[in-house]
Amino acid sequence: MKIILIVEGSYPYIFGGVASWIQMLITGMPEHEFEVIAISSSREEASQWRYPQPDNLTRVHDVYLMDYLALSEGRGPRLSPAEAQACLDWFAFAGHADLEKALPMLADPKRLGNPLTYLASPAFWPWLMERYRQETPYGSFHAYVQSWHAMVVPALSLLQQDYPKGDIYHAVSTGYAGLLAASLRFKHRKPFILTEHGIYAREREQELWQAAWPEAEFKPRWVDYFYHLAQCAYRTADRTVALTSEARAIQLGLGLPSERSVVIPNGVSYERFAQLPRLALDSAARGFVCGAMVRLVPIKDIQTMLHAAALASRQLPELELWIMGPVDEEPTYAEECRALVHELELDSFVRFLGLVEVTEYLPHVDVLLLSSVSEGQPLAILEGMAAAIPWICTDVGGCRELLEGSDSQDTAPAGCLVPPGDPEAMAERLVQLCRAPETRTAMGQAGRERVERKYRLSQVTEAYRKLYDEVVSGWPG
Structure with missing residues (x-):
């Protein structure tokens, strides 16, 4: 079995609890092949491995969110009216958004087009202007647009890259990792497991309210955005793992379907x-x-x-x-x-x-x-x-x-x-x-x-081994 782990701001470049857990998971299942998609903010953050490479970790694919700053405009969108509306529903953080329709469109550069060109196109720009009139009619339009760019372009750029095909995708957080896993589930028609070591959206909310950026008037939208990403992952994942019953209750409150929720605690040697x-x-x-x-x-x-x-x-x-x-x-x-x-x-x-x-x-x-x-x-x-x-x-x-x-x-x-x-x-x-x-x-x-x-680590490893087998064997086709 090939397992694709999708990790944000962690393994193998950051030493810490989540990264150590990933190392233990990989080394604890030598019978499986692992690849890692490592999402980092910048290339500087991914300069040095902090862990020895396990024999069954065959490749690490690096993705850098800040690379969007080097993007230039390209081809425009080629979307039907229904497809264009599905994308706008996603950008509106609508709970009814058709993820199975929207995410493949957002991830397809031949359909959505270049992210910068799409945002300036008739498929998006009039909608953005109307949002501005409703939300901040007296604020800076330039600042409003820049806030949307900083929010949306990294995600679109992330989704539109090429990634390996595995037997199962396993995201180790919501956020960008969970979004990418949800997209790959639809693209490659393979199952997706989500593990949350903390409640990612709540952690980002706490950071945003304390941070100097973005400007105060844009903070609520950024908070909503990270909760939106969490709900995309919760709605799409075939199983979502919480570490504790308390964390599971929080996930359920944020929209996770209970029938796809399990608790597997951490473990150590x-x-x-x-x-x-x-x-x-x-x-x-x-x-x-x-x-x-x-x-x-x-x-x-x-x-x-x-x-x-x-x-x-x-x-x-x-x-x-x-x-x-x-x-x-x-x-x-x-x-x-x-x-x-x-x-x-x-x-x-x-x-x-x-x-x-x-x-x-x-x-x-x-x-x-x-x-x-x-x-x-x-x-x-x-x-x-x-x-x-x-x-x-x-x-x-x-x-x-x-x-x-x-x-x-x-x-x-x-x-x-x-x-x-x-x-x-x-x-x-x-x-x-x-x-x-x-x-x-x-x-x-x-x-x-x-x-x-x-x-005990052996208990945790066995629980994930059974979970992988259960989800993959139960996947249609």
């Missing part, structure tokens, strides 16, 4: 982490070590963690904080974090270790921290739990289900939850756990047992 010794059992004889397995990027909110460490250190002079993860993904943010360490006078006990082999450090860690503002179901939490280390996590995504459990056999917590963006709450929990070694041991043991029972 239990043996790799469970065999690690627990050297951090007597913090009285050494420093109290807090660890963080995390990328230095804004969504992880490292600065809240640093403020929490500063507050806790007033009562815990023996405190150390080891931050394990790549620092080069967003250099500006990483530098802001380093500057904050100096400003808060934390230089003596905060260490940025970079991308390291975490199994060499985890035996010395007393408590692990996660201060993210958004998460799916973090692999880092599962790795720490398998190593019997308690957690202090923000109450986002699937963190609560991991730490508190989801069934009657989960009788003890594996850590503590705190609100996002609340360094005082995180510091308070840090102090409490430092002074309660028995509690730390009990939480660590509860976490290890939970991973052994429900979150």
